[in-house]
Amino acid sequence: KRPAGAPDKSLARPVTKVGVVGAGLMASQLALLFLRRLEVPVVLTDIDQERVDKGVGYVHAEIDKLLGKGRINQDKANRLKALVTGVLDKAEGFSDADFVIEAVFEEIGVKQTVFAEVEAVAPAHAILATNTSSLSVSEMASKLKNPERVVGFHFFNPVAVLPLLEIVRGEKTDDASLATAFAVAKKLKKTAVLTKDAPAFVVNRILTRFMGEIQNVIDEGTPVEVAEKAVEPLGLPMSPLVLLELVGPAIGLHVSETLNRAFPDRFTVSPNLAAVVKAGKRGFYVYDSGKPELDP
Ligand code: 3HC
Known part of the structure; x- marks a missing residue:
């Protein structure tokens, strides 16, 4: 079809x-x-x-x-x-x-x-x-x-x-x-x-809102491990913060900046994410053991 x-x-x-x-x-x-x-x-x-x-x-x-x-x-x-x-x-x-x-x-x-x-x-x-x-x-x-x-x-x-x-x-x-x-x-x-040729098309519109909100929660003081534990029952294929690292924090930041410009009432740019990108870090995790572990 x-x-x-x-x-x-x-x-x-x-x-x-x-x-x-x-x-x-x-x-x-x-x-x-x-x-x-x-x-x-x-x-x-x-x-x-x-x-x-x-x-x-x-x-x-x-x-x-x-x-x-x-x-x-x-x-x-x-x-x-x-x-x-x-x-x-x-x-x-x-x-x-x-x-x-x-x-x-x-x-x-x-x-x-x-x-x-x-x-x-x-x-x-x-x-x-x-x-x-x-x-x-x-x-x-x-x-x-x-x-x-x-x-x-x-x-x-x-x-x-x-x-x-x-x-x-x-x-x-x-x-x-x-x-x-x-x-x-x-x-x-x-x-x-x-x-449609709309900012971030469909998937990234939804994903960025989702990832942005978990980062807002963290930026507001909730520990990363609490936020990650809380989303587990949603049954996502991987945690939002691990996904952010898979995609690349710089891309994540770009998309959120584009969406923030297009829809400032709905999309925020996380200061924490901006700091991660500025520091050239991969994200919130370290992979010393080969598996993602929270960056202490
Ligand atoms: N790169 C390449 N291949 C990978 C991979 C990676 N990072 N991670 C896993 N794979 C492959 C494995 O090699 C395996 O392939 P095989 O069957 O040929 O051996 C297959 O994926 C399944 O891997 P696993 O069984 O080890 O792992 P999971 O079942 O846990 O699945 C996953 C891994 C597919 C990455 C799953 O966790 C997932 O779907 N995560 C969400 C991914 C997602 O949402 N992506 C969209 C991001 S938004 C985006 O990209 C848009 C951009 O514009 C920002």
């Missing part, structure tokens, strides 16, 4: 090569997913060779893990490794890419610059997808010559495990681009939903 709001799938264009802008935690997970499910060449780029190498190294290591678990055989592992490359030069990497996804720093100006650079070198038909957590897809597309090919393509951590994908239609996104996005989502075996 066609997902609600998805255009006719006959409009979808083929995707034979994928570009990923960024080689950080999210971008590397995306590269792995596209590689595994689409089995097409995937090119990673970043601002320096060290980051590019780290991203490709992550993908290779994850392929080895899949091999170790018996999920793929040696032939497939070799094939997948041969399909992933990393380059510094976007022109070299993306000149024949059909689908380029960015997962760079969550700042609208940075993302607009990245898309302008990609548009200058990618084929005219290429989809430009953004994994933004909370920024406006329309605004991101607004400086481009062809804004109709921009779509929001928002994944959840850990990307390999969580089935949901929020697909976002910008003001100018055309049906062919949206149909291609849905066709790619299907190949990635994700459950795609079409969301």
Whole structure:
């Protein structure tokens, strides 16, 4: 059954090569997913060779893990490794890419610059997808010559495990681009939903309220362990503060700042979270034993 709001799938264009802008935690997970499910060449780029190498190294290591678990055989592992490359030069990497996804720093100006650079070198038909957590897809597309090919393509951590994908239609996104996005989502075996281009879309709106409130409780003086114990009966897959660390406190802070600007009556920015990010800490826990334990 066609997902609600998805255009006719006959409009979808083929995707034979994928570009990923960024080689950080999210971008590397995306590269792995596209590689595994689409089995097409995937090119990673970043601002320096060290980051590019780290991203490709992550993908290779994850392929080895899949091999170790018996999920793929040696032939497939070799094939997948041969399909992933990393380059510094976007022109070299993306000149024949059909689908380029960015997962760079969550700042609208940075993302607009990245898309302008990609548009200058990618084929005219290429989809430009953004994994933004909370920024406006329309605004991101607004400086481009062809804004109709921009779509929001928002994944959840850990990307390999969580089935949901929020697909976002910008003001100018055309049906062919949206149909291609849905066709790619299907190949990635994700459950795609079409969301409005509203701040933080759907999931992060809810999650940020939830995480913000537990931090307010802590900021107001409730010990972290009490707050964590109190949410246990809710049966969440992981505690909100461990989840915050999985997502990354800097991302959590960005999303809450975006939502605070959009809906100041409902969203707060936790001073404690801001302090965690400023101090460059991972969060409220330490992992010395390999398991999360409260930072004393
Ligand atoms: N990275 C990659 N894979 C991971 C992982 C991680 N951090 N943690 C667990 N996994 C994998 C495991 O390897 C395992 O895979 P396998 O079946 O191939 O061996 C699988 O997940 C299940 O792991 P476990 O059985 O060890 O663990 P759990 O059953 O406890 O599940 C979890 C772990 C899936 C992370 C679960 O706790 C969960 O769903 N947590 C909530 C995650 C969530 O809400 N994410 C959304 C965050 S919001 C977001 O990302 C949006 C952004 O814009 C901010």
